[in-house]
Amino acid sequence: MNRRIVIASALAAAVAAPTLASAQTPAPTPSFKAEKCYGIAKAGKNDCASTGNNSCGGTSKVNADPRAWVYVPAGYCDRIVGASATPKA
Numbered sequence: 001m002n003r004r005i006v007i008a009s010a011l012a013a014a015v016a017a018p019t020l021a022s023a024q025t026p027a028p029t030p031s032f033k034a035e036k037c038y039g040i041a042k043a044g045k046n047d048c049a050s051t052g053n054n055s056c057g058g059t060s061k062v063n064a065d066p067r068a069w070v071y072v073p074a075g076y077c078d079r080i081v082g083a084s085a086t087p088k089a
Helices: 003-022
Strands: 034-038 068-073
Touching: none
Parallel strands: none
Antiparallel strands: 034 068
16 A cells, blocks of 8 residues: 555544544533523534534534524624524524
C-alpha cells in the first residue's frame, strides 16, 4: 500500500474524529426555565434544529436559519427581532 495514502488517511481521521464526536447531539436542556427560539442562531452555534441537515447542535451552516434554534430564557424569544417560537419552512 502506498505510504502516502496511509499517512494522509491517518491525518484525516485524527482531524475529523473530534468534530464528529462532539457535533452529533442536541444541546442539553439548560437548568433555567427556557424555550426554543428559532431563526436567531449564528452559523455553527445552534442548539439543534427542527429538520434538515443541521438537526444536531453546532451544525447550522448559515446565520439566522429559520429551522435552527437556541435555548433562551422563557419569555425572551418574542422580544427578539426576527425570532420565532415555532420553526419556519
